[in-house]
Amino acid sequence: MKSIRLSHGGGGEETWKLVREIFLKYLENPILSSLEDSALLRVSSKLSFTTDGFTVKPLFFRGGDIGKLAVAGTVNDLAVMGAKPLYMSVAFIIEEGFSIEELKRIVESMARTAEEAGVLVVAGDTKVVPKGQADGLFISCSGIGEVLYEGLSCRNIQEGDGILVTGPLGDHGACILAQREGFDFGEDFESDCQPLWDLVEHLLLTGLRVHAMRDPTRGGLSAVLHEWSHSSGLSFLVKEEAIPIRTQVQGLCEFLGLEPYHLASEGRLVLAVHPEDIHKALERLREHPKGKEARHIGYAIRPESHPSVILETPYGTKRFLEPPVGELLPRIC
Incomplete structure (x- = not known):
């Protein structure tokens, strides 16, 4: 199978295969791999929280791609508040017919950038919309960071x-x-x-x-x-x-x-x-x-x-x- 089908967003076997072979393969960590409905996190200090959406066109550009951009954009919003990035959630809105190989490239890039930034992707979601109702791929992220340096405002x-x-x-x-x-x-x-x-x-x-x-x-x-x-x-x-x-x-x-x-x-x-x-x-x-x-x-x-x-x-x-x-x-x- 070379492209995303509507069934990949249906919650059945195709969805599980997509999760196992792409998202867990590259983003695996103990919290994400538990595959619960929400991530259980233990943090004992002041937190910074941010959310952002990514719709860049083209999806691949010199120096990066939408996956790298999604992670960098999210952790940088935490960093400028003096917060060490800890955790992220990632939601993918994928258009029917999108290349599976391109999706792998994007998720792998996201994993490399998350490792560089020291942040874990601990929750995620995937939705597939019919062809023509999105432009390839959109990503939405939220991030949590531990505030180590207060007073930045x-x-x-x-x-x-x-x-x-x-x-x-x-x-x-x-x-x-x-x-x-x-x-x-x-x-x-x-x-x-x-x-x-x-x-x-x-x-x-x-x-x-x-x-x-x-x-x-x-x-x-x-x-x-x-x-x-x-x-x-x-x-x-x-x-x-x-x-x-x-x-x-x-x-x-x-x-x-x-x-x-x-x-x-x-x-x-x-x-x-x-x-x-x-x-x-x-x-x-x-x-x-x-x-x-x-x-x-x-x-x-x-x-x-x-x-x-x-x-x-x-x-x-x-x-x-x-x-x-x-x-x-x-x-x-």
Whole structure:
């Protein structure tokens, strides 16, 4: 059998075969393998909980696939709250006729990423919908993490805090857009999709005063800074020439009339750090392979009239960085 049938979602022998030969084969652990209606977990501390859906198109892209993205996206939402990822649930919505070999590739990729992130998939579900009622495969995930570092919140950002990013921004969004539209930027250009708990822990172990952290997914850097501005009541001044943007991303945005600061990243962090700890935080981030291109791009400042996000150009002039409006790039994650 080479493709998914409606009977694979019917709860009978075909469903069991799919569970045994794909999901348990790659994701097996004692909790998942018990195959109960719910996972029994033992946690004795404060928890972080998140949920997310993944509909990226194409399902396979340079640097990743929907399986890797689903795990990375879920654990990164936990990590930015100072929570060590522990457990995940995964639900698959599969279109009738979807390739079983492609499903195996996606689940195997998910297993590799979960192992890298140190998270266990402990519950799951599979539904199959008739052909034409979904576009291949959608994934929905929830995650639980143990909060090891409390106090990370956009409401804790203070005037003077430095704004740091852990690497070039917009790679994921540009990669998906380029692949969709048939642009070829060479084999070296790929999505930044990756789990980030190891980088977060590497930084927070130092005790440096990190006030807030966010992964700039949909809406990119602009969305993060506008959300922070709303919540903190502060403005943000960032230097355009300090923001790391790859040449391929800049060129694509110029060609299509897009703002690179609106494009998603799936393996980067934006941080607000106490002004006295900026230099040490940069040094610490750059020690880690996932933070070696970290940059200090700006500051939280007192608003002149209302909270806003301001870009200082290389010429010393300033302009407002507008928030994302409309759906610039659907199905990016």
